[in-house]
Amino acid sequence: MLKAERHKFIMTKLVEEQKVVTTDLALVLDLSEDTIRRDLNELDNKKLLEKVYGGAVLVTEKATDIFNINISDEDEKKKIVTKALSLLHDDQVIIMSGGSTNLVFAKLIPADLKATIYTYSLPIAMQLSQHPNIDLIFIGGKMQKNAMVTIGMDVIQVVSKIKADICFIGASSINIKQGLTEIGYEISIVKKAMIEASDRVVSMFSSDKLDTKMPHVVCDLKQLDTIVTNLNPEDPSLEEYRKSGVFIL
Amino acid sequence: MLKAERHKFIMTKLVEEQKVVTTDLALVLDLSEDTIRRDLNELDNKKLLEKVYGGAVLVTEKATDIFNINISDEDEKKKIVTKALSLLHDDQVIIMSGGSTNLVFAKLIPADLKATIYTYSLPIAMQLSQHPNIDLIFIGGKMQKNAMVTIGMDVIQVVSKIKADICFIGASSINIKQGLTEIGYEISIVKKAMIEASDRVVSMFSSDKLDTKMPHVVCDLKQLDTIVTNLNPEDPSLEEYRKSGVFIL
DNA sequence: ACAAAAAATGCATTTGTATGCAAAAATTAA
């Protein structure tokens, strides 16, 4: 019996019975359970079924709700951004870039904070639009759809006219030599403009971004005033960063 | 019985009976209460139910989920906007205002439509950012937070520079004498600019908006090319609108 | 505050899974 036949058999049985059990299939098809498992894993990779402990079940199409943004390690990110809440004060003018860490930050901004926030991230704007005391300005332009942010000259032009007290920049990668780097050119120049427009520059990211690099430079470490990570500021892996003079929260 | 099956069983029972009891489930499924508890905790972590002392209950839709926009009468609105899909063609430049009817419309835009869409509505932009073939431009400005749209001079300036083939305008109120009217002044002037910028003006709304008025005039009926409602175009309550020369879908 | 019920925790047992390896089968190249 060819593998393709077997896969077909498995899929048929799966549709008929809503589930398949590894041991049953091994028995019926007279093959080792290992082979069945390999088959099921293959079919799982092709998204034709869902492998579970002991067998497999039909793929349940999860409602791809656009508005339900999935933040990975949200709890971890909460811990990071909570440290940065002390940087917020009434009447500040703030610029926020995109990124899930900044989104978590936006969620945690206290309801009584009165401030003006500029952003070019759709999810962050959605979040902040729920905030009673924030003057929110969305920076328009062409949408970079996967990241849900606007990019391009329109964005730069607006950002370069802002005079902000503080900006919160998400980080793709950071290291001692190159500083902050980004995978996309367009995002990198927007971030440059943000930094230029702000008195104080804060970047929040988890420690796995440390000592990594991307093609496009945003700024070097000296231009960052504060970085916020999940690590203790005294952590040895931040040693070099501390030396560069950036304040670590 | 596979764990996945059990979870499905529990979820089904939960929906049917609004609650599940740990001891009952243990009895029915012939498993220890420990296993049931572990299951319920797992499902709780996935936010599929809420674990409570003694069992579990349905997740209470928390209103604080910003991203979960509630559209009233969504099915009814789907019927309306489906009629308007025939107005879409490849390579069009489109402007869309905000409003839940337009949001439903955005959801239904075919995946293969290649077009450029301008909007100043956050939810609509979120929706369209999922669309593979649409060039999306968000019109920035100060956010009107309850409506999740940008307003003000920044918006007007951008809109007035667009040359669009068609625009889709949500309607707060419409009547024969004043035409389209809005509750807010700012929204009304943005919509005026939209109309000015577009070759063709389409407005979609349910019949309960007919023959009502709001303080701020957007345009009179003559400036609308097409209106789309839930009613049959021949419906007597559209009689006067038909006479005004507007095309009714 | 107290007793009863439920839940969490650690542990042992069972069961299912991943992985490297060797033999068998299928495929490819000459």
Added chain:
DNA sequence: TTAATTTTTGCATACAAATGCATTTTTTGT
């Protein structure tokens, strides 16, 4: 066709997951 190569398969082993039980902790109703 034959030999070389790749793929598939089954097995042994180490590993991880699931389950039930005993014990401790927490919660609840009175």
